[in-house]
Amino acid sequence: MVTGGAGFIGTNLVGELESRGHEVISLDLYHTERDNYTRCDVANYRQLERVFQKWEFDYVYHLAAEYGRWNGEDYYENLWQTNVIGTKHMIRLQEKLKFRMIFFSSAEVYGDYAGVMSENVMIKNPISDTYQMNDYAITKWAGELMCMNSATMFSTETVRVRPVNCYGPHEHYSPYKGFIPIFIYHALFNKPYTVYKGHRRIIDYVEDSARTFANIVDNFIPGEVYNVGGRKEWEKDIKEYSDLVLEAVGRDDFLVTYKEAEPFTTKVKTMDFSKAIKDLKHDPKVSPEDGIRKTVEWMRWYYRI
């Protein structure tokens, strides 16, 4: 099962899993034309239970979530209901049915931590290093704690993943999305956008992340948690990403406003991915240059420009 299977990462993950011969049922909030798909709001226990009555699952990739910091602040009722109550429903069913779960957390759990974010930080560092700075981040950390508590009390088997700045095809534009789809969408439609200076990020092309997520079932280590993201040497300033987007779209930066660093947002996020590389054969191949080109192509196709 892949919850959130019609979403951005979900769509890519379902494709990757099916290409390997897995039988996959995906779930999301709305009716779609897809095969092996069923509508289900994970925040409604009855709807979720119904899916488990119809099919039996070895593994559940639990991606269904309200995503993003400002989305979480503006739609916090949906955020807590889906991300936390929905995850608790899933855990209750897991305690009964004993499937293995892959819980999708986020690098947002590290809060404003300024050092290299290795998974250990959420174990050994002082609490105030990683106070989560927004409700979205808090829901993801709450979800992780709920998985850990269920493992302790009911021996459920879960692996947690913390993706960071994943981007690529099948991510639709909204003002609440990450900087890559926002830049591309605005550049394509010739609309003004803002670039905050002095923020450094590593992005990861979704097909690279999805391959790693799909590998989890081949080396499932209950209780483990993995950062998943791009290569260290790909770290760039947000402005450099904007430049790559403009180049791929074929525009100059006439529409771009440059501003000083955004308040309440981490300036540099440097992540350690060595655990995923070791256990999950994490091996990102698509450089930001290539990935942004592919994403621009997909958005051109999707929005018919």
Added chain:
Amino acid sequence: MVTGGAGFIGTNLVGELESRGHEVISLDLYHTERDNYTRCDVANYRQLERVFQKWEFDYVYHLAAEYGRWNGEDYYENLWQTNVIGTKHMIRLQEKLKFRMIFFSSAEVYGDYAGVMSENVMIKNPISDTYQMNDYAITKWAGELMCMNSATMFSTETVRVRPVNCYGPHEHYSPYKGFIPIFIYHALFNKPYTVYKGHRRIIDYVEDSARTFANIVDNFIPGEVYNVGGRKEWEKDIKEYSDLVLEAVGRDDFLVTYKEAEPFTTKVKTMDFSKAIKDLKHDPKVSPEDGIRKTVEWMRWYYRI
């Protein structure tokens, strides 16, 4: 305003505040016969906003919450909706209306921490020292983080309090309550109950806690957080509390089953209350012996035995 004003601590706090000449409006889930009271579910934004349209408040004591670990596990939908979404509603209104808030957290935020729990532990200690072990604890920590984030971003002024093992009159019995009301209720009704050995706790009589909570408005230090509980020298084994209850009720321990330490529950909870003593004139006077006697009297009266 006192949310949860018809609950256990709320009822005592409203009495204390009114005795000092404060004008108090209290809120809770159901209609009551009380004066200066209105029904309001804090999880429903419209109901809460309506109260703020009718009255203006300088201080909000936000106690409305689903309480207790097992209650939170069995009724987790209500738990998250009230404790977290309800608190977020309150914070949104606070950002607009600028009242000062006293947020009621819980000593449960310290998780299974084995050392002396001073407020600093939730700042300086390694994260895994205090992984919250149940959803109730996670909601309380989430609420604290939300208060802190709102203070950073919108300059809201909030004081957080972490009561621990508060007991006394106006706490009705349910199987989800703390060990003191459970012991007393069972002893009074001649019903069997279980005492887990090797757990040490400090209890605090609610009138002592409530006086300290009422003091907060006289020395309100935004951003501060306080443990509030009984005197260090009152720390006792759960069995000793059971013996005090039996003595007050006038029974021997014929109905008591003694068991080894309960799994997944902190064995010893030693708290540091020096900050509340310094800033809030915290000064517990009622010993466990006297407090238990008074609580037994109240329960006899309430349940007409």
